[in-house]
Amino acid sequence: xxxxxxxxxxxxxxEEAFLTINCTYTATGYPxxxxxxxxxxxxxxxxxxATKADDKGSNKGFEATYxxxxxxxxxxxxxxxxxxxxxxxxxxxDHQTGANNLFFGTGTRLTVIP
Amino acid sequence: xxxxxxxxxxxxxxxxxxxxxxxxxxxxxTMMFWYRQQPGQSLTxxxxxxxGSEATYESGFVIDKFPISRPNLTFSTLTVSNMSPEDSxxxxxxxxxxxGAFFGQGTRLTVV
Numbered sequence: 001x002x003x004x005x006x007x008x009x010x011x012x013x014x015e016e017a018f019l020t021i022n023c024t025y026t027a028t029g030y031p032x033x034x035x036x037x038x039x040x041x042x043x044x045x046x047x048x049x050a051t052k053a054d055d056k057g058s059n060k061g062f063e064a065t066y067x068x069x070x071x072x073x074x075x076x077x078x079x080x081x082x083x084x085x086x087x088x089x090x091x092x093x094d095h096q097t098g099a100n101n102l103f104f105g106t107g108t109r110l111t112v113i114p
Numbered sequence: 115x116x117x118x119x120x121x122x123x124x125x126x127x128x129x130x131x132x133x134x135x136x137x138x139x140x141x142x143x144t145m146m147f148w149y150r151q152q153p154g155q156s157l158t159x160x161x162x163x164x165x166g167s168e169a170t171y172e173s174g175f176v177i178d179k180f181p182i183s184r185p186n187l188t189f190s191t192l193t194v195s196n197m198s199p200e201d202s203x204x205x206x207x208x209x210x211x212x213x214g215a216f217f218g219q220g221t222r223l224t225v226v
Contacts, residue, residue: 043118043206044208046215049214091208101181102147104156107156
Protein backbone atom coordinates (compact mmCIF):
# COMPACT_ATOMS: atom_id res chain seq x y z
CA UNK A 1 0.00 0.00 0.00
CA UNK A 2 0.86 3.67 0.09
CA UNK A 3 2.20 5.36 3.18
CA UNK A 4 4.43 8.19 4.28
CA UNK A 5 6.63 8.20 7.35
CA UNK A 6 7.75 11.57 8.53
CA UNK A 7 10.15 12.75 11.18
CA UNK A 8 8.30 13.47 14.38
CA UNK A 9 8.40 16.91 15.85
CA UNK A 10 8.28 19.34 17.22
CA UNK A 11 11.47 20.84 15.89
CA UNK A 12 12.83 24.05 17.36
CA UNK A 13 15.67 25.88 15.64
CA UNK A 14 17.38 29.21 15.96
CA GLU A 15 17.15 31.63 13.08
CA GLU A 16 19.66 30.90 10.29
CA ALA A 17 20.09 27.27 11.37
CA PHE A 18 20.04 24.41 8.87
CA LEU A 19 16.81 22.45 8.63
CA THR A 20 16.24 18.82 7.66
CA ILE A 21 12.89 17.09 7.99
CA ASN A 22 13.09 13.43 7.02
CA CYS A 23 10.42 11.73 4.93
CA THR A 24 10.33 8.20 3.58
CA TYR A 25 7.57 6.52 1.66
CA THR A 26 6.17 3.25 0.42
CA ALA A 27 4.11 3.10 -2.74
CA THR A 28 2.62 0.47 -5.01
CA GLY A 29 3.49 2.37 -8.18
CA TYR A 30 5.53 5.38 -9.16
CA PRO A 31 4.39 8.22 -6.96
CA UNK A 32 4.70 11.93 -7.14
CA UNK A 33 6.01 13.43 -3.92
CA UNK A 34 5.06 16.67 -2.23
CA UNK A 35 5.78 18.88 0.71
CA UNK A 36 2.89 20.93 2.03
CA UNK A 37 3.11 23.69 4.62
CA UNK A 38 0.44 24.91 7.02
CA UNK A 39 1.15 28.29 8.55
CA UNK A 40 -0.63 29.21 11.78
CA UNK A 41 -4.30 29.87 11.14
CA UNK A 42 -4.06 29.11 7.43
CA UNK A 43 -4.85 26.23 5.09
CA UNK A 44 -2.45 23.78 3.52
CA UNK A 45 -0.26 25.16 0.77
CA UNK A 46 1.89 23.28 -1.68
CA UNK A 47 5.54 24.06 -0.93
CA UNK A 48 7.28 21.94 -3.54
CA UNK A 49 6.94 18.74 -5.50
CA ALA A 50 8.85 16.16 -7.54
CA THR A 51 7.26 13.78 -10.00
CA LYS A 52 10.03 11.30 -10.80
CA ALA A 53 13.23 9.87 -9.45
CA ASP A 54 16.15 12.29 -9.03
CA ASP A 55 13.90 15.32 -9.53
CA LYS A 56 14.57 18.15 -7.11
CA GLY A 57 11.71 20.32 -6.00
CA SER A 58 12.52 23.77 -4.67
CA ASN A 59 10.67 26.84 -3.44
CA LYS A 60 11.32 29.69 -0.98
CA GLY A 61 14.80 28.31 -0.21
CA PHE A 62 13.45 24.84 0.59
CA GLU A 63 14.61 21.82 -1.39
CA ALA A 64 13.80 18.12 -1.55
CA THR A 65 15.18 15.45 -3.87
CA TYR A 66 13.19 12.40 -4.93
CA UNK A 67 15.44 9.44 -4.05
CA UNK A 68 14.01 6.22 -5.38
CA UNK A 69 16.87 4.07 -4.07
CA UNK A 70 16.21 5.15 -0.49
CA UNK A 71 12.48 5.91 -0.99
CA UNK A 72 13.04 9.28 0.58
CA UNK A 73 12.10 12.91 0.02
CA UNK A 74 13.81 14.84 2.81
CA UNK A 75 13.08 18.56 3.14
CA UNK A 76 16.03 20.90 3.63
CA UNK A 77 16.67 24.59 4.02
CA UNK A 78 20.05 26.13 4.54
CA UNK A 79 19.01 29.05 6.73
CA UNK A 80 15.59 29.14 8.37
CA UNK A 81 13.71 32.28 9.31
CA UNK A 82 11.13 32.98 11.98
CA UNK A 83 8.53 33.19 9.21
CA UNK A 84 9.19 29.51 8.38
CA UNK A 85 7.51 28.47 11.61
CA UNK A 86 4.71 26.16 10.48
CA UNK A 87 3.68 22.53 10.23
CA UNK A 88 5.22 20.66 7.28
CA UNK A 89 3.57 17.63 5.71
CA UNK A 90 5.19 15.15 3.35
CA UNK A 91 2.75 13.52 0.94
CA UNK A 92 2.57 11.23 -2.04
CA UNK A 93 0.16 10.69 -4.88
CA ASP A 94 0.25 7.32 -6.62
CA HIS A 95 -0.98 7.97 -10.13
CA GLN A 96 -0.50 4.40 -11.25
CA THR A 97 -3.52 3.42 -9.20
CA GLY A 98 -5.54 6.00 -11.05
CA ALA A 99 -6.18 8.00 -7.92
CA ASN A 100 -5.32 11.62 -7.39
CA ASN A 101 -5.77 11.63 -3.66
CA LEU A 102 -2.85 12.30 -1.38
CA PHE A 103 -1.37 10.19 1.39
CA PHE A 104 0.08 12.37 4.13
CA GLY A 105 2.70 11.97 6.78
CA THR A 106 1.86 12.98 10.33
CA GLY A 107 3.31 16.46 9.97
CA THR A 108 6.29 18.10 11.65
CA ARG A 109 5.86 21.31 13.57
CA LEU A 110 8.77 23.68 13.12
CA THR A 111 9.35 26.63 15.43
CA VAL A 112 12.12 29.07 14.58
CA ILE A 113 13.22 31.37 17.37
CA PRO A 114 15.02 34.67 16.85
CA UNK B 115 -3.98 26.90 -9.39
CA UNK B 116 -7.33 27.17 -7.68
CA UNK B 117 -8.91 29.26 -4.97
CA UNK B 118 -11.09 27.26 -2.61
CA UNK B 119 -13.56 28.88 -0.24
CA UNK B 120 -14.80 26.77 2.60
CA UNK B 121 -17.41 27.62 5.19
CA UNK B 122 -18.02 27.78 7.98
CA UNK B 123 -14.44 28.30 9.08
CA UNK B 124 -15.29 27.01 12.52
CA UNK B 125 -18.26 25.87 14.55
CA UNK B 126 -19.13 24.49 17.94
CA UNK B 127 -21.95 21.97 17.79
CA UNK B 128 -24.00 19.92 20.20
CA UNK B 129 -23.65 16.16 20.07
CA UNK B 130 -26.36 14.46 18.08
CA UNK B 131 -26.74 17.33 15.64
CA UNK B 132 -25.45 17.61 12.06
CA UNK B 133 -23.29 20.19 10.32
CA UNK B 134 -22.99 20.81 6.59
CA UNK B 135 -19.70 22.19 5.30
CA UNK B 136 -19.61 23.97 1.95
CA UNK B 137 -16.73 24.09 -0.51
CA UNK B 138 -16.66 26.46 -3.48
CA UNK B 139 -13.92 26.41 -6.13
CA UNK B 140 -13.17 29.24 -8.52
CA UNK B 141 -12.77 26.90 -11.49
CA UNK B 142 -14.42 23.75 -12.77
CA UNK B 143 -12.80 20.59 -11.48
CA THR B 144 -13.67 16.96 -11.95
CA MET B 145 -12.51 15.56 -8.66
CA MET B 146 -12.97 17.04 -5.21
CA PHE B 147 -11.71 15.45 -2.01
CA TRP B 148 -12.74 15.72 1.60
CA TYR B 149 -10.12 15.17 4.31
CA ARG B 150 -10.22 15.06 8.08
CA GLN B 151 -7.39 16.25 10.31
CA GLN B 152 -7.90 15.09 13.85
CA PRO B 153 -6.11 16.94 16.65
CA GLY B 154 -2.38 16.30 16.52
CA GLN B 155 -2.71 13.93 13.58
CA SER B 156 -2.25 13.96 9.86
CA LEU B 157 -4.84 14.30 7.15
CA THR B 158 -7.01 11.32 6.32
CA UNK B 159 -9.05 11.09 3.15
CA UNK B 160 -12.76 10.70 3.84
CA UNK B 161 -14.09 10.47 0.29
CA UNK B 162 -13.67 11.47 -3.32
CA UNK B 163 -16.54 13.36 -4.91
CA UNK B 164 -17.01 13.40 -8.67
CA UNK B 165 -19.74 15.46 -10.25
CA GLY B 166 -22.68 13.37 -11.37
CA SER B 167 -21.84 10.22 -9.46
CA GLU B 168 -21.89 8.86 -5.94
CA ALA B 169 -18.96 9.76 -3.75
CA THR B 170 -16.36 7.07 -3.13
CA TYR B 171 -15.64 6.56 0.57
CA GLU B 172 -12.41 5.36 2.11
CA SER B 173 -12.26 2.53 4.58
CA GLY B 174 -13.71 3.58 7.91
CA PHE B 175 -16.02 6.23 6.48
CA VAL B 176 -19.63 5.66 5.44
CA ILE B 177 -22.19 7.65 3.54
CA ASP B 178 -24.72 7.66 6.38
CA LYS B 179 -22.25 9.44 8.64
CA PHE B 180 -20.66 11.71 6.02
CA PRO B 181 -23.11 12.32 3.18
CA ILE B 182 -21.60 14.32 0.32
CA SER B 183 -23.22 16.30 -2.44
CA ARG B 184 -21.58 17.36 -5.70
CA PRO B 185 -24.22 19.21 -7.70
CA ASN B 186 -21.83 20.83 -10.17
CA LEU B 187 -18.18 21.18 -11.10
CA THR B 188 -17.43 24.03 -8.69
CA PHE B 189 -19.24 23.09 -5.50
CA SER B 190 -19.52 20.32 -2.94
CA THR B 191 -20.85 19.82 0.56
CA LEU B 192 -19.90 17.42 3.33
CA THR B 193 -22.32 16.76 6.17
CA VAL B 194 -21.12 15.40 9.49
CA SER B 195 -24.17 13.62 10.86
CA ASN B 196 -25.22 12.71 14.39
CA MET B 197 -22.05 14.23 15.76
CA SER B 198 -20.13 13.02 18.77
CA PRO B 199 -17.05 14.55 20.45
CA GLU B 200 -14.89 12.11 18.44
CA ASP B 201 -15.88 14.04 15.31
CA SER B 202 -14.06 17.12 16.56
CA UNK B 203 -11.55 17.75 13.80
CA UNK B 204 -10.58 20.04 11.01
CA UNK B 205 -12.35 19.13 7.79
CA UNK B 206 -10.69 20.17 4.55
CA UNK B 207 -11.88 20.32 0.98
CA UNK B 208 -9.32 19.75 -1.75
CA UNK B 209 -9.14 19.69 -5.53
CA UNK B 210 -6.58 18.06 -7.79
CA UNK B 211 -5.29 20.07 -10.71
CA UNK B 212 -2.48 18.59 -12.73
CA UNK B 213 0.09 17.11 -10.40
CA GLY B 214 -0.89 19.27 -7.47
CA ALA B 215 -3.66 19.52 -4.92
CA PHE B 216 -5.14 22.70 -3.50
CA PHE B 217 -6.84 23.00 -0.17
CA GLY B 218 -9.44 25.16 1.44
CA GLN B 219 -8.63 26.75 4.79
CA GLY B 220 -10.59 24.09 6.56
CA THR B 221 -13.52 23.96 8.96
CA ARG B 222 -12.58 23.57 12.60
CA LEU B 223 -15.39 21.59 14.23
CA THR B 224 -15.76 21.16 17.96
CA VAL B 225 -18.49 18.88 19.25
CA VAL B 226 -19.55 19.36 22.84
